[in-house]
Amino acid sequence: MSAAQSQSSATQRSFAEKLDLADPLAHYKDQFVITDPNLCYLDGNSLGRLPKKTVEVINHFLLNEWGPELVDGWSHWIDQAQPAGNLLAKSVLGTTDGQTLVCDTTSVNFYQLCMAALKARPGRKTVIIDSANFPTDRYILAGIAEQLGLNLITLNNDGLGGPGAVDVEHDCELISPQELEKHLTSDVAFVTLQAIQYRSGGRPDIKGITDVARKHGALVIWDCSHAAGAIDLQFDANGVDLAVGCTYKYGNSGPGSPGWMFIRKELQDQLRIPIQGWFSNDRQFEMGPFYEKAEGIRGFQIASPSIIGIRGVEVAFEMIAEAGIARIQDKAAKGTDLMIELFDAWLAPLGFTLGTPRDSKKRGGHIIVIHQDAKQIAVALRKLKNVIPDYREPGAIRLAISPLATSYTEVFDGFERLRDLVASGDYKNVQLDGNRVT
Numbered sequence: 001m002s003a004a005q006s007q008s009s010a011t012q013r014s015f016a017e018k019l020d021l022a023d024p025l026a027h028y029k030d031q032f033v034i035t036d037p038n039l040c041y042l043d044g045n046s047l048g049r050l051p052k053k054t055v056e057v058i059n060h061f062l063l064n065e066w067g068p069e070l071v072d073g074w075s076h077w078i079d080q081a082q083p084a085g086n087l088l089a090k091s092v093l094g095t096t097d098g099q100t101l102v103c104d105t106t107s108v109n110f111y112q113l114c115m116a117a118l119k120a121r122p123g124r125k126t127v128i129i130d131s132a133n134f135p136t137d138r139y140i141l142a143g144i145a146e147q148l149g150l151n152l153i154t155l156n157n158d159g160l161g162g163p164g165a166v167d168v169e170h171d172c173e174l175i176s177p178q179e180l181e182k183h184l185t186s187d188v189a190f191v192t193l194q195a196i197q198y199r200s201g202g203r204p205d206i207k208g209i210t211d212v213a214r215k216h217g218a219l220v221i222w223d224c225s226h227a228a229g230a231i232d233l234q235f236d237a238n239g240v241d242l243a244v245g246c247t248y249k250y251g252n253s254g255p256g257s258p259g260w261m262f263i264r265k266e267l268q269d270q271l272r273i274p275i276q277g278w279f280s281n282d283r284q285f286e287m288g289p290f291y292e293k294a295e296g297i298r299g300f301q302i303a304s305p306s307i308i309g310i311r312g313v314e315v316a317f318e319m320i321a322e323a324g325i326a327r328i329q330d331k332a333a334k335g336t337d338l339m340i341e342l343f344d345a346w347l348a349p350l351g352f353t354l355g356t357p358r359d360s361k362k363r364g365g366h367i368i369v370i371h372q373d374a375k376q377i378a379v380a381l382r383k384l385k386n387v388i389p390d391y392r393e394p395g396a397i398r399l400a401i402s403p404l405a406t407s408y409t410e411v412f413d414g415f416e417r418l419r420d421l422v423a424s425g426d427y428k429n430v431q432l433d434g435n436r437v438t
């Protein structure tokens with residue numbers, strides 16, 4: 001099919017309907033709570049939809065575990081961060097048991113791994129991040145660098161700079177291993193990047209970057225928040241050593257659901273986390289005067305896990321395991337292909353530019369479209385068109401397909417409404433609502 005033909009067919013709703021009919025994951029949409037069937041929810045990369053089964057499972061937990069078991073429940077809840085981690089490892093990380101914990105928040109886990117990685121590279125005083133990294137990672141690392149007198153290098157891949165900013169070549173925020181290597185010296189303790197860029201949606205060469213850092217003796221901490229549940233991360237094949245992420249985006253585990261952290265088995269003896277909570281103490285219930293790190297992945301858990309949170313994680317990641325991450329990745333690629341075809345046909349002529357790679361192997365489940373009035377357009381989409389995207393500075397509207405919960409027609413309808421909103425100019429009459437959350 002020529003590009004022109006495929007473009008013209010993508011602009012017909014029947015094209016998206018055919019994709020839905022052929023979609024092996026289509027039936028999963030029914031497994032989510034959908035209160036407004038006319039809503040185009042294109043923000044599942046920020047907060048995933050609620051699985052119906054979560055309501056049942058959490059109710060069951062309240063009524064049949066917490067209610068009757070009371071404190072005795074801890075005898076079987078105590079280590080549940082580990083099996084939940086194993087489920088995540090198997091369903092989305094492409095790795096084996098005993099290396100992942102479902103616990104705390106991405107931010108806390110990121111801090112823990114940064115400090116542990118520094119300690120594992122004594123004498124090295126340089127750390128590297130990119131300016132397009134998620135704010136929490138940048139701010140936490142800047143705080144650590146300031147506190148410990150480290151040399152922080154910020155690879156300037158979005159023009160916004162940051163502490164120790166250096167210019168780099170990039171494509172939609174993506175930095176190549178060769179470009180990174182220019183900054184790798186024997187003083188670099190670790191590099192931290194995202195497996196999917198939170199803004200552009202770009203997907204870096206995880207293996208190439210991990211390999212080149214390793215060649216220079218540096219560790220890499222991957223933030224997989226926008227990747228877990230959208231792409232096949234293949235931690236074993238890619239040689240990933242350290243990673244963190246959340247479960248509330250493509251993981252559909254609920255607002256503020258627990259984060260996760262991954263520490264490759266071979267590194268677990270060398271690494272020590274700074275927050276030596278009682279859960280990581282070898283003889284936890286002896287409550288003795290001295291701390292001794294427990295062996296294995298338990299040595300990285302700070303404190304009591306949220307059991308309600310873990311129940312939500314279990315439901316969602318069992319669903320992902322059943323659907324298969326390869327099929328999920330395939331739908332993310334096809335859904336974002338559809339978005340880009342609609343962008344070319346409808347949005348580019350209205351003054352939008354695309355901020356996401358066109359090659360589906362270089363992106364995840366979301367794209368960004370950039371426009372000078374993007375913030376107002378994003379608010380108007382909600383208010384006038386019943387479409388939920390989100391807005392990210394500077395000037396970007398993020399639009400996602402969450403493969404289990406979003407249909408191709410939902411994507412099509414959302415884009416058609418976006419086109420109509422901007423073509424009519426109606427968005428200009430909508431006031432910014434002053435909401436702190438964009």
Ligand SMILES: Cc1ncc(COP(=O)(O)O)c(C=O)c1O
Pocket residue numbers: 105106107108134136137194198223224225226246259
């Ligand atoms: C890439 C990335 N890292 C970290 C975070 C922060 O997560 P939390 O607030 O759960 O610590 C987010 C939140 O959206 C994120 O997108």
